[in-house]
Amino acid sequence: MAAPPGRPGTQEPPARIRDDNGAIMTQAPTPTAETVRRLARSLLPEGEQPAVTPVEEGGTTWWVGTRHVLRLAPDREASLRQLRELRLRSLVRAHVALAVPTSVARGEWADGLSYTLDTRLPGATGEEPGVSAVGEADLAALLTALREVPVRQAETLGVPRVAPRSLETLRAAAVSAAGRLAEADEFDPARLAQLAAPAARQLGVQSGAAVLVHHNLGRAHLVVSGDGRVRGVLGWTDAIVGDPAEDIASLSAAVGAPAAVRAATLAGYGARPCLRGLWLARCDTLVRLADALDGRDETPLPVLRGRVLRAWESIMLERVTELPGEEAP
DSSP: OOOOTTOTTSSBOOEEEEOTTSOEEEEOOOOOHHHHHHHHHHHSOTTOOOOEEESSTTOSEEEETTTEEEEEOSSHHHHHHHHHHHHHHHHHHTTOOSBOOOEEEEEEEETTEEEEEEEOOSSBOSSSOOOOHHHHHHHHHHHHHHHHSOHHHHHHTTOOBOOOOOHHHHHHHHHHHHHHHHHTTSOOGGGGGGSOHHHHHHHTOOOSOOEEEOOOOOGGGEEEOTTSOEEEEOOOTTOEEEOTHHHHHHHHHHHOHHHHHHHHHHTTOOHHHHHHHHHHHHHHHHHHHHHHHTTSOOSOHHHHHHHHHHHTOOOGGGGOSSOOOOOOO
16 A cells, blocks of 8 residues: 555655755654654545554654554655665565564655555564563574575665674773773673683684674564564664674573573574674673763663663573684574
């Protein structure tokens, strides 16, 4: 279904402001409930009057009734990424058994700014839902399927190839962050001694092939049912071709280090990518929490503290003193 061409009231005109020199600049309009309501009415069968509710305050993602989600791109770059995401979801759907949202309508909600009206997947997202043992198997199937998506096809769609991050550099940032967190009585920096500099260098060497990486498998993008099964995956905008340890890292902060590593192991990943993903998550979460305490990250502190706790859960694998020489699949 697409928006009826030429239907009035479905697009917001761009605002015009002047810079310091008096020149007129175009500024993207701010989506309001009325903007969303009018657009939703134009897309759904005539007579439907769906309730519209923002997914988060001030955001550009809205619930439309009980069956749809409307996502409004805030700028032209986001519009290009949204178009790429729609194409990528079609490619991924052929390989991933979990549900992936389907776009039932797309177009422009303002001049040059795209929207997509997606199906709403049944289940819960957010910081609360837990993943069961069977849910871990679902995550393992997801990681396996991502490895099977043809990389060349993904790149043809515009998915960028990104080199693996330096764990040494991230470790140095985490050491600094841990010092600030210690002053706030948030974290014991001695725990970072588990990742000595030589280990960070060793875990930085990745000889396996690049794969499609979701790159944002946080709790907001995992749709979990009441029995702990993972039923769907949202948020494919940040997908890259690159280091599979990034998805292991996201899962470590989302569902806990033990569950993430068990899922990665079930997917066929060996000790090196699992430990690399674990330490990417641990360092990332410390840096994010320290940034929030310093006012540089607006994510609520309880959310960031939860991610630190989950990423720093102990696992048996980290007791391995010498990494085996197997290559990542």
